[in-house]
Amino acid sequence: MKSKIAIAALTVAPDITLYHSGPALDHGPLPSLFYFALSGPDSLTLDPFNQPVQFLHGKMIRVFSMTLPGHEDGLLAKDALTIWAEDLERGIDSLGDFLDAAEQAVAFAIRERFADPEKLAIAGLSRGGLLAFHLAARVEKFRCVLAFAPVTKLGNAKEFSHLQDHPAVKSYDAETISEPICNRHVRIYIGNDDTLVDTRSCFEFGMSIVAKAREHKVRSPQVELFITPSIGHKGHGTPPEIFAQGAHWIAECL
Numbered sequence: 001m002k003s004k005i006a007i008a009a010l011t012v013a014p015d016i017t018l019y020h021s022g023p024a025l026d027h028g029p030l031p032s033l034f035y036f037a038l039s040g041p042d043s044l045t046l047d048p049f050n051q052p053v054q055f056l057h058g059k060m061i062r063v064f065s066m067t068l069p070g071h072e073d074g075l076l077a078k079d080a081l082t083i084w085a086e087d088l089e090r091g092i093d094s095l096g097d098f099l100d101a102a103e104q105a106v107a108f109a110i111r112e113r114f115a116d117p118e119k120l121a122i123a124g125l126s127r128g129g130l131l132a133f134h135l136a137a138r139v140e141k142f143r144c145v146l147a148f149a150p151v152t153k154l155g156n157a158k159e160f161s162h163l164q165d166h167p168a169v170k171s172y173d174a175e176t177i178s179e180p181i182c183n184r185h186v187r188i189y190i191g192n193d194d195t196l197v198d199t200r201s202c203f204e205f206g207m208s209i210v211a212k213a214r215e216h217k218v219r220s221p222q223v224e225l226f227i228t229p230s231i232g233h234k235g236h237g238t239p240p241e242i243f244a245q246g247a248h249w250i251a252e253c254l
Contacts, residue, residue, distance in 0.1 A: 005021050005044060005045050005050065005053060005054065005057055006021060007019050007020065007021045007041060007044045007045060008020055008021075009040075010108070010109075010114075012101075012104055012105045012108045013101075013104060015101075016066075016101045016104055016105060017040065017066070017067070018040070018064055018065075018066060018105040018108065018109065019040035019041055019043075019044055019064065019065050019066065020044075020062055020063065020064045020065075020114070021044045021045075021053060021057075021062070021063050022056070022057075022059075022060075022061055022062040022063050023060055023061075023062060025112075025114050027060075028113055029110075029113045029114060029115060029116040029117075030060055030061065030062050030114075030115070030116055030119075031060065031061050031062070031116055031119035031120075031121075031254035032061065032062040032063070032064060032109065032114070032115035032116065032119065032120055032121070032254075033052075033056065033061060033062070033063045033064070033120075033121045033122070033123060033250055033254070034063075034064045034065065034066075034102075034106065034120070034121070034122045034123070034132070034135070034142075035052060035053060035063055035064070035065050035122075035123045035124065035128070035132075036065060036066065036068055036123075036124040036125070036128030036129075036131050036132050037049040037050070037065075037068075037124065037125040037126070037128040038067075038068065038071050038077050038128070039067040039068070039071040039072070039073075039077075040065040040066045040067040041065075041067075042071070042077075043065040043128070044063060044065050048238075048240070048243070049125060051238075051240055051243035051244075051247075052123060052125075052146075052148075052243050052246055052247045052250070054243075055243060055244050055247035055248070056247050056250065056251060059251060061250075061251065061254055062114065062115065064105070064109060064115070066098070066101065066102055066105060068080065068098065068127065068128060068131060069083065069084060069087070069094040069095060069097070069098050070082075070083035070084055070094070080127065081127065081154075081157050081159040081160070082159045084127075084154070084159070084160075085154075085157075085159045085160050085163055085169075088163065088166065088168045088169055089163060089166070091168075093168065095131065095134075095172055098131065099131065099134055099135055099138060102131075102135050103135070103138055103139060106120075106135075106139055106141070110141075117141050118141075119254045120139075120141045120142050120143065121142060121143070121144040121145070121146065121250050121253050121254055122135060122136050122139075122142040122144070122145055122146070123145070123146035123147065123148075123246065123250065124146075124147050124148070124150060125147075125148045125149065125150075125238065126148070126149050126150065126151055126197065126236070127151045128150075129147035129148060129149070129150025129151060129152075129188075130150055130151040130152065130154075130172065130174060132145065132146075132147060132150075133145065133147065133150065133174050133177055133181065134172070134174075134177055136177075136180075136181050136184065137177035137180040137181055138180075140180075142184065143184055143185060143253070144184065144185045144186075144187075144249075144250065144253035144254070145181060145184050145185070145186045145187070146186075146187050146188075146246050146249065146250055147187075147188045147189070148189050148238045148242065148243065148246060149189065149190055149191060149194055149196075149197060149202075149236055149237075149238055150174070150188060150190070150197065150202060151174075151197045152173065152174040152175070152197065152198070152201045152202050152204075152205040153173050153174070153175075153198065153201045154169050154172050154173070155169055155170065155173075156197060156198045156201055157196075157197075174205045175204070175205055175208045178205070178208040178209045178211070178212045179212045179215075179216075181209060182209050182210075182212035182213040182215075182216055182218055182221065182223075183213065183216065183218050183221075184222070185222040185253060186206070186209060186222065186223045186224065187224045187225075187226070187246065187249055188202060188205075188206055188224070188225045188226065189226045189228065189238065189242050189245075189246060190202040190203070190225070190226070190227055190228075191227075191228060191229065191230030191231065191232075191235045191236065191237070191238075192227050192228065192229055192230050192235075193230040193235040194230055194234065194235040194236050195234045195235055195236075196233070196234040196235070196236040197236065199227065199230075199235075202225070203225060203227070206223055206225040209221065209223050210223050226242075226245075228242060
């Protein structure tokens with residue numbers, strides 16, 4: 001169900017569109033969250049995927065989003081990981097292309113004085129969580145990183161079962177970017193029996209960030225992992241109270 005959150009589209013480049021909700025752009029640069037779940041519009045408006053956006057609604061915080069690979073018009077969200085797998089198997093790096101475009105979009109939002117570069121956070125749900133981690137690794141200005149039930153190993157997904165050892169697939173394992181985010185504030189929520197993205201893989205990723213922080217002598221690494229009772233299909237659901245907790249944390253960070 002679409003929520004009543006108004007959104008607008010910004011043209012970053014001829015082939016890059018950035019969607020946003022929240023305070024009008026003429027208020028100048030404001031604390032901002034980049035949030036990825038589905039398509040850009042659906043991430044901001046489609047319940048329950050947009051619940052973090054709903055819980056931030058009314059605050060002086062802008063929320064930006066972009067359309068994830070495999071979520072373009074005319075495609076079904078349930079087929080997105082199949083598209084990712086087919087692309088990587090054929091040598092097409094659609095995930096890297098998305099991250100390149102997202103980097104441009106972040107720079108655009110800062111340059112146009114829509115986003116405060118000193119108050120930036122990033123978040124993602126499921127597959128959007130994996131891409132949020134990778135973008136945070138590229139953009140140091142994201143000081144707070146939030147993920148709900150994130151994919152942390154593409155090889156765990158059934159769509160990638162025949163590609164588990166493929167170098168391109170393994171290059172997107174979340175553990176590959178533990179080092180560049182080891183000095184950030186990181187919060188992860190995961191169900192205790194999420195068999196779709198694998199709870200244990202998520203836990204191991206969180207601990208890999210802590211391990212890198214230890215190597216770099218980061219005192220008291222700000223990495224939090226919340227394991228809560230699983231709900232929904234294959235334990236992969238996220239209840240409203242968890243979305244609310246995450247949104248509240250983002251508001252505190254910003």
